[in-house]
Amino acid sequence: MPELPEVEALTAFLSDHAVGRTVARVFPVAVSVLKTYDPPIGALEGREFTAVGRHGKFLDLSAGDLHLVVHLARAGWLQWKENLSAVPPRPGKGPLALRVRLAGPEGAGFDLTEAGTQKRLAVYLVRDPADVPGIARLGPDPIADGLTLEAFAGLLDGERRQIKGVLRDQSVIAGIGNAYSDEILHAAKMSPFKLASSLTDEETTRLYDAMVSTLREAVERSRGLAAGKLKAEKKSGLRVHGRKGEPCPVCGDTVREVSFSDSALQYCPTCQTGGKPLADRRLSRLLK
Numbered sequence: 001m002p003e004l005p006e007v008e009a010l011t012a013f014l015s016d017h018a019v020g021r022t023v024a025r026v027f028p029v030a031v032s033v034l035k036t037y038d039p040p041i042g043a044l045e046g047r048e049f050t051a052v053g054r055h056g057k058f059l060d061l062s063a064g065d066l067h068l069v070v071h072l073a074r075a076g077w078l079q080w081k082e083n084l085s086a087v088p089p090r091p092g093k094g095p096l097a098l099r100v101r102l103a104g105p106e107g108a109g110f111d112l113t114e115a116g117t118q119k120r121l122a123v124y125l126v127r128d129p130a131d132v133p134g135i136a137r138l139g140p141d142p143i144a145d146g147l148t149l150e151a152f153a154g155l156l157d158g159e160r161r162q163i164k165g166v167l168r169d170q171s172v173i174a175g176i177g178n179a180y181s182d183e184i185l186h187a188a189k190m191s192p193f194k195l196a197s198s199l200t201d202e203e204t205t206r207l208y209d210a211m212v213s214t215l216r217e218a219v220e221r222s223r224g225l226a227a228g229k230l231k232a233e234k235k236s237g238l239r240v241h242g243r244k245g246e247p248c249p250v251c252g253d254t255v256r257e258v259s260f261s262d263s264a265l266q267y268c269p270t271c272q273t274g275g276k277p278l279a280d281r282r283l284s285r286l287l288k
Contacts, residue, residue: 001074004142004175005218006230007054010078013227014052014061017080018102018110022048023063027088027099028123033112034098036124036131044068044100044125055135056174066125068100069132070112073120079111080227097121110227138174143215147173152208156196163199163207164192164265176211179234180218182241182266184211186250191273192258192265240266 002010023044028034034041047063054060059078061068072078076097084101095113102109114121124132139155140147155173159166166172167181176184185192188210190203199207221237222230235242239249244257244266253270258280269275 001057001177001179002072002077002230003057003177003180004054004215005180005222006234007057007059007072007175008219009222009225009230010059010227011052011054012223013080013225014049014059014078014110017108018049018061019052020048020050021108022046022103023100024103024107024109025086025088025099025101027101028097029089029091029099030097030114030119032119033114033121033123034125035122036126039066039125039127041123041125054175055129056138056141056170057177058129058132058135060129065127067127067129069124069126069129069135071122071134072112073114073122074118075116076112076114076121077231078227079113080108081111082106082108084109084111098123134170137171139170139172140174142173142175142211143219149205149208152211153201153204156199156204159196161196162192163190163194163196166196167211173211176215178263178265179238179241180214183218183238184214186240186268186271187214189271191278192267193278240268242266 026041026044028041043066044063049061049063051062057071059070084107086107089096089099095115096111097114098112100109101107112121126132129135164181167176167184188207190207218237222233225233240255243255246255248255248268248271251270253268255266255268256277257264257266258278269277
């Protein structure tokens with residue numbers, strides 16, 4: 001799933017490549033991707049992209065008083081192409097969900113695609129980004145100057161949930177998903193199952209510093225990369241997420257995994273849990 005660093009990089013890429021360009025055609029190939037109908041998606045045609053921004057994991061392309069807002073979900077991606085055909089793409093079973101072709105002789109633009117069978121990619125055309133329900137409920141941005149250590153501690157105060165879940169909750173902190181929550185907790189040397197309300201002042205400071213540094217370093221690694229290279233950059237920069245069975249780059253212990261019904265987390269026992277493996281509840285049920 002694209003998270004804050006990748007969406008931030010896409011924002012910068014589109015600021016360089018799309019801002020100042022006029023929309024020639026919009027082709028909604030998968031109608032289910034459109035979550036709003038007033039104004040209609042065709043209202044973008046003839047308008048110029050004037051700015052690109054980010055709200056958590058949401059991408060926001062401004063075109064005057066309209067905003068094309070995209071949430072890439074788990075398996076969605078934006079593919080920039082320098083020469084798109086003017087012929088409307090045919091609907092089918094492929095990954096293409098929506099195409100935006102820009103005016104000009106070269107016909108540049110981008111495709112929004114989504115792999116897999118769970119279609120969660122979402123596109124909104126709104127007059128105000130706050131009209132998108134997911135944006136309206138977002139918590140503060142973790143790399144914004146306004147989220148100080150004190151403000152972060154306030155978000156955790158009274159939280160009885162496990163810290164992994166709190167970090168992923170978009171209404172608490174915007175932009176962190178499964179991968180970077182694993183990376184942040186590894187950098188903070190903290191168990192993903194630790195209750196947020198049980199953190200000491202020292203642990204809260206350590207977690208805050210790990211969150212900010214992990215995300216900002218990921219943003220810097222992605223800065224200036226073309227859209228097509230961002231997935232590979234994300235994977236290469238991860239220390240524990242997606243690396244089950246590999247040695248921890250910090251201590252050499254084996255990275256372990258806890259599986260859930262629709263996701264999994266990875267962690268280092270030596271760095272994060274005092275050397276003790278966490279219980280894999282799904283495996284435990286299978287063994288009963």
